[in-house]
Amino acid sequence: xxxxxxxxxxxxxxxxxFLGWVSASLPITLAACNDEPIVFVADDRPPGxxxxxxxxxxxxxxxxxxxxxxxxxxxxxFSKLSSSEAFEATAETRAFxxxxxxxxxxxxxxxxxxxxxxxxxxxxxxxGWTLSSAEVDLCVLAWLA
Amino acid sequence: xxxxxxxxxxxxxLTADVCIAGAGAxxxxxxxxxxxxxxxVILLESGDFEDDVNTQALYQGSMSGIDxxxxxxxxxxxxxxxxSRWAGWCRPMHPFDFERRPYIEKSGWPITYAELExxxxxxxxxxxLADFIYDLDTIQAASGRPVIESPSGRLRTExxxxxxxxxxxxxxxxxxxxxxxxxxxxxxxxxxIDLTSSHDQVKRFECVTLEGVRFNVEARAFVLALGGxxxxxxxxxxxxxxxxxVANSSDCVGRYFMEHPHYLGVCIWVLSRPTDTSFYEFHDIxxxxxxxxxxxxxxxxxxxxxxxxLVDFSASIAxxxxxPGDTGPIDAEQVRSLIRxxxxxxxxxxxxxxxxxxxxxxxxxxxxxxxxxGMPRVDLKWQLHPEDNRSMRRAMELVGAxxxxxxxxxxxxxxxxxELSWVTNPGGHHMGTVRMxxxxxxGAVDEHCRCHDVExxxxxxxxxxxxxxAPNPTLTVVALAERLAQHLKEQIG
Numbered sequence: 063x064x065x066x067x068x069x070x071x072x073x074x075x076x077x078x079x080f081l082g083w084v085s086a087s088l089p090i091t092l093a094a095c096n097d098e099p100i101v102f103v104a105d106d107r108p109p110g111x112x113x114x115x116x117x118x119x120x121x122x123x124x125x126x127x128x129x130x131x132x133x134x135x136x137x138x139x140f141s142k143l144s145s146s147e148a149f150e151a152t153a154e155t156r157a158f159x160x161x162x163x164x165x166x167x168x169x170x171x172x173x174x175x176x177x178x179x180x181x182x183x184x185x186x187x188x189x190g191w192t193l194s195s196a197e198v199d200l201c202v203l204a205w206l207a
Numbered sequence: 208x209x210x211x212x213x214x215x216x217x218x219x220x221l222t223a224d225v226c227i228a229g230a231g232a233x234x235x236x237x238x239x240x241x242x243x244x245x246x247x248v249i250l251l252e253s254g255d256f257e258d259d260v261n262t263q264a265l266y267q268g269s270m271s272g273i274d275x276x277x278x279x280x281x282x283x284x285x286x287x288x289x290x291s292r293w294a295g296w297c298r299p300m301h302p303f304d305f306e307r308r309p310y311i312e313k314s315g316w317p318i319t320y321a322e323l324e325x326x327x328x329x330x331x332x333x334x335x336l337a338d339f340i341y342d343l344d345t346i347q348a349a350s351g352r353p354v355i356e357s358p359s360g361r362l363r364t365e366x367x368x369x370x371x372x373x374x375x376x377x378x379x380x381x382x383x384x385x386x387x388x389x390x391x392x393x394x395x396x397x398x399x400i401d402l403t404s405s406h407d408q409v410k411r412f413e414c415v416t417l418e419g420v421r422f423n424v425e426a427r428a429f430v431l432a433l434g435g436x437x438x439x440x441x442x443x444x445x446x447x448x449x450x451x452x453v454a455n456s457s458d459c460v461g462r463y464f465m466e467h468p469h470y471l472g473v474c475i476w477v478l479s480r481p482t483d484t485s486f487y488e489f490h491d492i493x494x495x496x497x498x499x500x501x502x503x504x505x506x507x508x509x510x511x512x513x514x515x516x517l518v519d520f521s522a523s524i525a526x527x528x529x530x531p532g533d534t535g536p537i538d539a540e541q542v543r544s545l546i547r548x549x550x551x552x553x554x555x556x557x558x559x560x561x562x563x564x565x566x567x568x569x570x571x572x573x574x575x576x577x578x579x580x581g582m583p584r585v586d587l588k589w590q591l592h593p594e595d596n597r598s599m600r601r602a603m604e605l606v607g608a609x610x611x612x613x614x615x616x617x618x619x620x621x622x623x624x625x626e627l628s629w630v631t632n633p634g635g636h637h638m639g640t641v642r643m644x645x646x647x648x649x650g651a652v653d654e655h656c657r658c659h660d661v662e663x664x665x666x667x668x669x670x671x672x673x674x675x676x677a678p679n680p681t682l683t684v685v686a687l688a689e690r691l692a693q694h695l696k697e698q699i700g
Binding site (some may be wrong): 121122123125126129132133136177180181183187188189190191192193194197 | 358359534535536537540541542543544545547603604605607608609611612614617618619620621622
């Protein structure tokens, strides 16, 4: 389980610069949008757990990462979720990812999960697009990473 | 024989076995079927063989509901009626269209699909189509083109056949001209339905021409085949003996007006892998008795409609291009990035033609002003049931999910916040205003299209539709007219 901790004193830092600095946290820091304070996400997972940032990069590819970030950002803003709330909302998908041994295994499992989402109608509307709930979670993680 | 009502002496009374008002698809079909049975038939038509501005102006009125067309620009008052303009789209309604659907209030016809099917086969010939085959497997085998995948079976592919289209006025003019037992009177408008003193029989149609000739028609049976708006208008306006209008003890005449809301370009499908979609384009195929133009449409399986409580629809697809902003805040290119292993870069529009729920407040009423014949003009307050928009939004979501599950991309549906931002266009299909019901309190005509209140008065055309279904109505209108002809043969033969 991850813990989200606000870090008001770091709120002035640009989000991307902050990523490498917080080595003890998940490769995700939250906020720096909508005047929210930056928050640390303490990583309680076992060592060697899948790096979400790397995973979403490989999932969407370098060319697609920016689009995924934009979709994740839009979704969070439209849904009026703070970054920490948006992060919490991805819990199921993160748990699904964490159940895999490594990134290649997780990618294959996610492909199937997205397909199952559509079959089982686990859907999320983002600006009129009918998307799989898991792929929207991945977009949120891409935005936060 | 073809005659001009202006040549009649004022005050003349004509007699026949059956008098039909309106020479459109329903009226002409009925007249031809009764001709073959040897009945004396009078067919009254307001117009001529060509458009006439003054005749067409008799249709003018107002729209106080969904206001996307004018009452005089979606129907045509001439010999042949609106078949002079129709596009020829044909398919029968489905068996489930006739059934009571608990999630659609006022659904359930008093007849079944099976009862109408033999008449659909006759109708198929009337609109110059050879084989009454709408079965997907047969058409697909003849076409040789693939159906779009549906991994869960939620999608349904629907077949339409295309009539040439048959212009009833041109196609059947010579037949009616040669028929000695059918008198077609042009320029003849029914101005009033005169009932017997007990109000349960029509005594005569009181008619008038734009030139002022007045005459009457007496018959054993009378049929109104004036169209979904004019049938109700004449019944409501014939209120000198019964203030609510003829055949209106249920207060249903003019109510439950239904269209097929057309939502054009409201859905965008970003296809992500090479897929043959040509089955969904117009193409010609060979069936056992001739060549026919067909096209497939997307819809949802009946069990999905039922479990989700949705009205029916069919969606055609058309390849298009999208620009940034066309899909709101998230561009198609951005969504394309979500799709792994994408190969194709094609985009389609989905054009949706939907059923609407019968809605009591969607209605025709008489206005206080009159046309040049002295008939009250009408106001049409076309409305959708509040559930209809939700229903269509959900339907499109399900279509999008299924295409996505098949690995065929993603779909966008136009929204504005949580509401649909769809412009509702009409199909020119006017249905439900003299609806068919088993219970006289729930409608105006019975299963034989006979008015519950008036024994010898029948209604032909889409006005009697209990529910509208999604298919274009002409084939069903013609099938019902063939069935009504059979009934009249049995009743007065």
